[in-house]
Amino acid sequence: MIPYAGRLALVCACALAAAPAGAEEFTVLAGVTDTDDHTSGSYAWGLEYRERLLAHLDVTLGYLNEGHVPGHHRDGASLELWATTSIWHDRLTLALGAGPYVYCDTELDPTVPDGYYDYHGVGALISGSVSYPLGRNWLARLEVSQVVSPGEVGTRTVMLGVGYQLQSVIDRLNRSWADGASAPSEAFNELGLFWGQTILNGAHADASSAFGIEYRRRMLQHLELSASLIDDGDGLDGHHMGMTGEAWLVQDFNSGRIVLGAGLGIYFSFESYQTVYSTPAASTVGLASITAAWRLTRALDLRLIWHRGFTGDDQDRDIVTAGLGWRF
Numbered sequence: 001m002i003p004y005a006g007r008l009a010l011v012c013a014c015a016l017a018a019a020p021a022g023a024e025e026f027t028v029l030a031g032v033t034d035t036d037d038h039t040s041g042s043y044a045w046g047l048e049y050r051e052r053l054l055a056h057l058d059v060t061l062g063y064l065n066e067g068h069v070p071g072h073h074r075d076g077a078s079l080e081l082w083a084t085t086s087i088w089h090d091r092l093t094l095a096l097g098a099g100p101y102v103y104c105d106t107e108l109d110p111t112v113p114d115g116y117y118d119y120h121g122v123g124a125l126i127s128g129s130v131s132y133p134l135g136r137n138w139l140a141r142l143e144v145s146q147v148v149s150p151g152e153v154g155t156r157t158v159m160l161g162v163g164y165q166l167q168s169v170i171d172r173l174n175r176s177w178a179d180g181a182s183a184p185s186e187a188f189n190e191l192g193l194f195w196g197q198t199i200l201n202g203a204h205a206d207a208s209s210a211f212g213i214e215y216r217r218r219m220l221q222h223l224e225l226s227a228s229l230i231d232d233g234d235g236l237d238g239h240h241m242g243m244t245g246e247a248w249l250v251q252d253f254n255s256g257r258i259v260l261g262a263g264l265g266i267y268f269s270f271e272s273y274q275t276v277y278s279t280p281a282a283s284t285v286g287l288a289s290i291t292a293a294w295r296l297t298r299a300l301d302l303r304l305i306w307h308r309g310f311t312g313d314d315q316d317r318d319i320v321t322a323g324l325g326w327r328f
Contacts, residue, residue: 194323
């Protein structure tokens, strides 16, 4: 199911590149998950970036974690289009949204060797929300979403969140940089060191340290290529080390001082190892990733990367890193 994740990564990056400036919002949500048969529930939380496309049309890029309902640990990424309208003297905003939902589900099964397997799928998210302003830039949002996943467990999430309108932050940064701070140089290369954690998508979410070095090259206005050497810690059977190669669709904000992007690529392991089924593990892992970079000076930036590694042998992993890059 790797192509589904890749398609969503590319669609999300294209949406970032194509969306007009203005009316950006970022929202953090938390609440509960209920299964369609109402027999069990769990927690839920999510992140949402929203852009205004037209007067009554928004687009959101989102991450949803559905918690741990019995037998399932599922999370995924979504891309939704929303029809919006305002009522009560424009104090309440009502919205209806829908779009694809690409997910990874760690399904618990006592009949398999390690008690779980990783299932990848694509479904749909159908959502409704009510938003209320809390001040000049803050807002409260109540959001209800139905996860439609044919052949798999269906769930409904109810979450309450706090959002912030980003345009005022962007305007303040623009003013401060315009008042004398140096603009970033026209550097197309970046060499970075990073540190972080690898989290195995298994029954117990085992974690270990990760570190490495990355080279990144801006090829076109919205295209970057990267390669990295990474030590992603201890897996089920010992130490793992390998290299990655990815293509990224990126969007610059504030004259290139802030960069967001989504990538697609591969991770190639240098070492052969065995899975819990006593079979050779895949040497190549598919990657779907997101990144954010803040250019601190003309030559130095801070970069965050979240890789989701997809395999066919239940070795799925998240690699979350932060690092410093030298631009030249």
